[in-house]
């Protein structure tokens with residue numbers, strides 16, 4: 676998968692969440708062509724920590740608004756965190772592994788934003804955050 680190009684169709688209508696999504700996109704995009712194990716490990720860890728913060732905020736906003744899909748969101752987020760920690764232990768300088776990791780992260784994020792996060796767009800849009 677090539678780099679993710681942010682478009683307005685990725686917007687969930689909440690500025691702070693869009694900003695965080697954009698930063699996750701930047702981190703994942705920065706992995707393309709980076710085969711240095713140390714740099715890759717640092718980016719994966721940075722993304723892991725940033726994603727943890729982002730998921731925490733997202734889940735607390737959804738809980739506050741009694742979003743019915745919250746459990747599903749939590750499950751998806753946990754899966755992402757499990758995968759990211761798995762990736763941190765891999766040989767990210769190996770081109771095959773590297774491609775698998777970057778492809779998974781890119782596809783997961785795009786799919787998650789467009790198919791899962793988009794479902795809360797309307798409910799969060801009703802409130803001032």
Ligand SMILES: [Fe+2]
Pocket residue numbers: 733748752787791792
């Ligand atoms: Fe989410």
